[in-house]
Amino acid sequence: MGRSACCAKEGLNKGAWTAHEDKVLSEYIKLHGEGRWRNLPKKAGLKRCGKSCRLRWLNYLRPDIKRGNISPDEEELIIRLHKLLGNRWSLIAGRLPGRTDNEIKNYWNTNLGKKILDQQRQGSASNLKHRNKNGEPVSKKAKTMEDMSPNMTSPSPSKMPPVVRTKAAKCTKVFINPDPHKLPLGHQHCEENNRGGLMLDRHAGDDHTNNGSSSLSSFSNIADQENSSSDFLVDFDMNEISLASLLNSDFPAINCDNVDQNGDNSLSHSVDQTAQIFSEEMLQHLNGGSHDCVQVQPNLVLNFHSLTSFLDGDQGGEEWLGE
DNA sequence: AAACGAGGCAACCGCGTCTGA
DNA sequence: GTCAGACGCGGTTGCCTCGTT
Incomplete structure (x- = not known):
């Protein structure tokens, strides 16, 4: 039994x-x-x-939890992802390395939700209202997690593992690799999940590496295939990169209920579909309208945020690329 | 300095989905 | 195929801290 x-x-x-x-x-x-x-x-x-x-x-x-205030870029990303995914906090968290669904949920409920409401009421262009002169979000207390819990020593940036494996990293299961031979490194660890999709092996210690390299290798393939992707790569500069800017394509809000209703059980978690919609649209833009590479995109785009966030870290890129 | 109110966060609760027998 | 338990997720609650009076 x-x-x-x-x-x-x-x-x-x-x-x-x-x-x-x-x-x-x-x-x-x-x-x-x-x-x-x-x-x-x-x-x-x-x-x-x-x-x-x-x-x-x-x-x-978990040692890889990122402590401290949500950065403006993270905030923008949360807003964008919430627009796309709704209250799927675990999925949103999966795009924000080091952040947990609970933290994002709380942050939304206490800060962003109100901010969005305010913006809706007062119209556009009030985006900076709650920010200080540095563009950082201002909360009433503006205290860090370390302040809240002095007994919890936050790992220093140099020691902090670059990518947290949040629960929502599961969304890598949307990845369908049309040509596994093109995927080096991390894809050796891909495994088939029971929904029929491919899911990256996420065992402790190596999964962020897999995840990241998968994204990067896929990303490189696109760059090879499409001239227009070079522009994309320019935006991908490790020092200049802004998570928010990566999401600046104006994809529409997707009604999650509708997506759910369309789901069928083979590959398709509603979120997977959402991811596909998201990526297809974005990649259409990236590829100059070509759908040649669309199959590869869902995972690419979704992981991309993890990737970029990860690379924002001091040593993240090195660890990721070079073990 | 004390009291009160508001905000923020950690934790709990309940439900839906997945999994193993 | 069915059932029951485990797991995961989102919503909600309660406590603690901070700001204001």
């Missing part, structure tokens, strides 16, 4: 996690890896529900 019953709820701790609990959970996961959340508390000696452990790990304890 099925699996055994979920964790019994009696006698379990609830509420805020203690530093000791954090330590126990972190060390257990370092030793045994993620997953099997149900049995984890018992094995680790925690009086917590497995769900709670999972949430704590994903949203707070």
Whole structure:
């Protein structure tokens, strides 16, 4: 039959996690890896529900979590992606390395949602209203996560792993490689998922590398194929790159409900379709209207944001490209 | 300095989907 | 094919902190 019953709820701790609990959970996961959340508390000696452990790990304890304020570029990206995907926070988070769905959701609910409403009310061009003179978003408190949790030491930028594997990185499953032989490196780790699509192997430690190199190699192929792509590459300058500018194509908001209704179970998660719509449109632009490369695009475009964000990091590009 | 209100964030809850027997 | 449990996700809640009076 099925699996055994979920964790019994009696006698379990609830509420805020203690530093000791954090330590126990972190060390257990370092030793045994993620997953099997149900049995984890018992094995680790925690009086917590497995769900709670999972949430704590994903949203707070993972070493690759990016702490600190959301940058203006990230904010723009969130807005764009929210316009595209709606409240699919995990997917949005998947495009923002180091950010969790919960963090983005909270940020939206507390900042961006209001900002968008304000903008809608007051018309356009009030985009900078909530920013300081440096163009940074201004929140009432403007405090960092370190301020909130002094016991949590945020990794320094130089030590911080460049790409967080958020849950939503799953959306790499939309990748359908028409010609696997053209894809070096990371694509060796591609595996077929049970929805019929290809999904990048996301095992700890190597997945960001795979993910990134996949995107880059695909991206390079396009550049080879299309002259117009060279313009795209210019925009891809590692120092100058702005996430927001990458999303400046004015793709329409997509009604997620409609997308859901169209989904069929073969490859098609609604989000996958959304991704395809997104990428097709964008790539049509990038390729000067040619659809020659469209098959490759969904993954490319979606990963592209991870890629660019990743490359924004000090050493991200080096690690990514050169192991 | 104290009280109050608002904002922000971590965590919980419930539901839908996936998976294994 | 069916069922039950695990997992993942989004919505919501409650607590803590900060700002204002």
